[in-house]
Amino acid sequence: MKAGSNLEQVLEKGLFAVTAELGPKQGVDAADIRHKAGLLKDYCDAMNITDNQTAVVRMSSIGAAIIVRQMGLDPVIQIVCRDRNRLAIQADVLGAAAHDVMNVLALTGDHQTMGNHPQAKNVHDIDSLQLLQCLKGLREGRFMNGDPLKTAPPKLFIGAAANPFGGPLEYRVSRLAKKINAGADFIQTQPVFDMDIFKRYMEDARERGLHEKTHILAGIIPMKSAAMAKYMRDNVAGVILPDDKVNRMANSIKGIEDKEEKKKRQAEEGVKIACEEIEQVREIKGVHGIHIMAVAWEEIVPKVVSKANLKERPKRLPDN
Amino acid sequence: MIVGERKPVGEIWGMIKGFRKVLVFGCNTCVAVCFAGGEKEVGILASQIRMKAKQENVDMLVIEGAIERQCEHEFIAAAKDQIESADCVLSIACGAGIQFTGEDFPHKIILPGLNTTGINVVEQNGVFAERCQSCGDCVLHLTGGVCPISRCSKSILNGPCGGSHDGKCEVNPEIPCGWQLIYDRLKLQGRLEILDEVIPAKDWRPSRDGGPRKIIREDLQE
Numbered sequence: 001m002k003a004g005s006n007l008e009q010v011l012e013k014g015l016f017a018v019t020a021e022l023g024p025k026q027g028v029d030a031a032d033i034r035h036k037a038g039l040l041k042d043y044c045d046a047m048n049i050t051d052n053q054t055a056v057v058r059m060s061s062i063g064a065a066i067i068v069r070q071m072g073l074d075p076v077i078q079i080v081c082r083d084r085n086r087l088a089i090q091a092d093v094l095g096a097a098a099h100d101v102m103n104v105l106a107l108t109g110d111h112q113t114m115g116n117h118p119q120a121k122n123v124h125d126i127d128s129l130q131l132l133q134c135l136k137g138l139r140e141g142r143f144m145n146g147d148p149l150k151t152a153p154p155k156l157f158i159g160a161a162a163n164p165f166g167g168p169l170e171y172r173v174s175r176l177a178k179k180i181n182a183g184a185d186f187i188q189t190q191p192v193f194d195m196d197i198f199k200r201y202m203e204d205a206r207e208r209g210l211h212e213k214t215h216i217l218a219g220i221i222p223m224k225s226a227a228m229a230k231y232m233r234d235n236v237a238g239v240i241l242p243d244d245k246v247n248r249m250a251n252s253i254k255g256i257e258d259k260e261e262k263k264k265r266q267a268e269e270g271v272k273i274a275c276e277e278i279e280q281v282r283e284i285k286g287v288h289g290i291h292i293m294a295v296a297w298e299e300i301v302p303k304v305v306s307k308a309n310l311k312e313r314p315k316r317l318p319d320n
Numbered sequence: 321m322i323v324g325e326r327k328p329v330g331e332i333w334g335m336i337k338g339f340r341k342v343l344v345f346g347c348n349t350c351v352a353v354c355f356a357g358g359e360k361e362v363g364i365l366a367s368q369i370r371m372k373a374k375q376e377n378v379d380m381l382v383i384e385g386a387i388e389r390q391c392e393h394e395f396i397a398a399a400k401d402q403i404e405s406a407d408c409v410l411s412i413a414c415g416a417g418i419q420f421t422g423e424d425f426p427h428k429i430i431l432p433g434l435n436t437t438g439i440n441v442v443e444q445n446g447v448f449a450e451r452c453q454s455c456g457d458c459v460l461h462l463t464g465g466v467c468p469i470s471r472c473s474k475s476i477l478n479g480p481c482g483g484s485h486d487g488k489c490e491v492n493p494e495i496p497c498g499w500q501l502i503y504d505r506l507k508l509q510g511r512l513e514i515l516d517e518v519i520p521a522k523d524w525r526p527s528r529d530g531g532p533r534k535i536i537r538e539d540l541q542e
Contacts, residue, residue, distance in 0.1 A: 108481040111473055111491045127476035130521040144521060163482030168503050174515065178478065182518055190482055237483040237490035
């Protein structure tokens with residue numbers, strides 16, 4: 001065990017893991033964090049707390065993660081390289097570790113011009129690969145400058161994101177390999193909508209033995225509406241959403257006038273598609289779990305997990 | 321070359337409207353090549369200011385001048401009389417030139433008429449695109465001759481990030497993904513294995529982060 005977090009224990013036992021995303025609000029609402037964590041707690045093994053997701057300022061990932069940790073749950077803090085330099089990141093990781101937060105996900109971060117402070121100066125002192133090296137170094141007791149920590153090292157279970165659907169597609173597995181070599185104990189992928197591309201990606205990863213060197217969790221985004229599906233297909237860089245899924249979402253509300261009924265029908269279709277995707281990724285060798293990103297729709301996670309027959313989560317074990 | 325863009329006349333007017341005699345002062349090297357701050361642009365800007373002054377009923381004398389380089393003492397000194405005669409100097413050199421003119425005439429008010437934007441190339445007529453951010457520690461040998469610092473919107477050294485899509489950057493589909501360009505170049509050269517190594521965290525001291533930079537060449541000093 002590297003850190004002994006619940007997520008690590010589940011994965012190391014060879015069980016199929018479920019993680020879910022928890023997005024803090026744009027404000028100071030601890031009750032909201034507790035509420036969302038409460039919704040998710042019986043349906044996942046760990047919850048990712050986003051870090052200024054989509055470059056919009058929210059309560060910090062670490063602040064929210066401490067609340068989640070105090071509830072006896074297992075948070076995954078996300079760290080984007082956009083907002084902090086190597087001094088701030090290292091200090092924050094140590095601070096989080098002092099609160100027994102163990103899982104850390106290293107990310108590049110959406111560009112700030114896409115968020116709500118487009119005027120901001122970005123940092124990118126280090127990139128996500130270098131952040132992985134940094135986290136591994138901290139776990140081994142040294143700072144990025146090579147100096148030793150003056151305490152016991154932090155217990156860290158290190159994660160990275162992978163996007164099998166970003167460009168150039170043919171390079172994506174090599175980048176995954178690079179992240180694993182740099183220190184990624186687990187991988188959470190961007191949403192898998194296009195199963196063909198993902199299957200090829202995993203095949204390539206297996207050929208290179210990567211599935212045995214890390215735990216790959218396939219990303220799942222339950223679509224809330226037909227409009228969201230269309231928006232993601234047309235506007236979100238790095239997402240490949242096949243037309244048939246967008247059409248299924250659109251068809252689910254065809255001819256329906258009633259607003260509430262519309263809302264219900266498309267949500268149902270979204271859940272159905274998500275469950276199909278979960279079933280499909282579970283059959284792919286080398287996929288060790290799923291990561292559900294229900295964007296501003298945390299309340300749907302229990303339903304998705306239950307319908308996908310993943311509700312029986314391993315009993316939360318005491319920290320190792 | 322160093323390129324820049326003329327500030328809008330409205331903004332310039334806000335800086336100069338209180339002065340009686342204004343020297344519009346150009347630089348005939350980099351910013352002249354990019355048609356922003358040379359002698360010709362001095363003439364155009366001076367006419368625009370005269371018109372604006374007339375519209376606003378302000379009594380202002382606008383004179384014109386340009387030298388070869390506002391980043392060298394010798395050239396600036398040659399414009400001494402003109403500079404001394406004006407109440408303020410509106411320089412349309414790059415940021416370095418504007419400051420250096422001010423350093424040589426510290427009692428004069430030197431105002432910026434141009435926004436300096438970078439070290440660019442002429443991609444095609446009228447298109448000046450950035451290629452270098454003068455980070456002070458070139459990595460082009462590691463990236464197929466395509467600069468990740470200036471051409472990736474996030475300046476990442478181990479890309480591409482997840483926002484690369486159909487060869488374009490997530491910031492704007494008009495921007496080519498710098499890391500797609502790096503990948504394509506190395507593939508063309510049969511050198512993709514270069515990308516297997518993680519480029520370690522950059523030492524930013526040779527860039528701006530080590531404080532203002534200075535090169536001292538003793539062999540050139542008298």
